[in-house]
Amino acid sequence: MKGLLLLAPSALALGTARPPEPPPALPYLPLDAREVTYSVIPAPAPTPAPVPAGPASTPPAPPSPPGGALRILVSLPQQKAFVFRDGALLETAPVSTGRRGHPTPVGTFRILQKQVHHRSNLYSNAPMPYMQRLTTYGIALHAGPLPGYPASHGCIRLPWAFAKKLYAMTDAATLVTITREPVKLGGGGEETN
DSSP: OTTOOOOOOOTTTTTOOOOOOOOOOOOOOOOOGGGOOOOOOOOOOOOOOOOOOSTTOOOOOOOOOGGGSEEEEEETTTTEEEEEETTEEEEEEEOBOBOTTSOOOOEEEEOOEEESSOBOTTTTTOBOTTEEEOSTTSOEEEEOOOOSSOOBSSOEEEOHHHHHHHHHHOOTTOEEEEESSOOEETTTEEOOO
């Protein structure tokens, strides 16, 4: 066998090759819940239906402008909710907010989610009828017991009939403001329970 050149087997074929080096490990950074921020993206406004042409047709009522949107104000010291539209008071109702160790957060929130038959995934599957979620960490408006003082785990409990009525009135444009201040109505007199 003239002209045949034999090559030595490669080191890889003999099993002596070293495996490739693994990539360097990324440093472990624990996630601190206090550093996590959430943002709420408001739902787009609904597009009005086209108005048919012709003198006999009556155009549909335009959707409420942002200024005409429903506004809910919850006063923690008064344990009361106030519902406004265009600055006019529509409804009031007693509430029960967060007890000691489980405060109801203050600030202005939008309704992120609504569900008629909801159960808590944090507190023993407790029923939360007519739930309207305000935060990504579980604070919501919902029907529940009202003992006359703060008694919830941070949610805003509402009377059953009021929770059902409010649920039908709200949408993603509804603003809910929770305050540590008493609400004053009309002629400057403080609203009382």
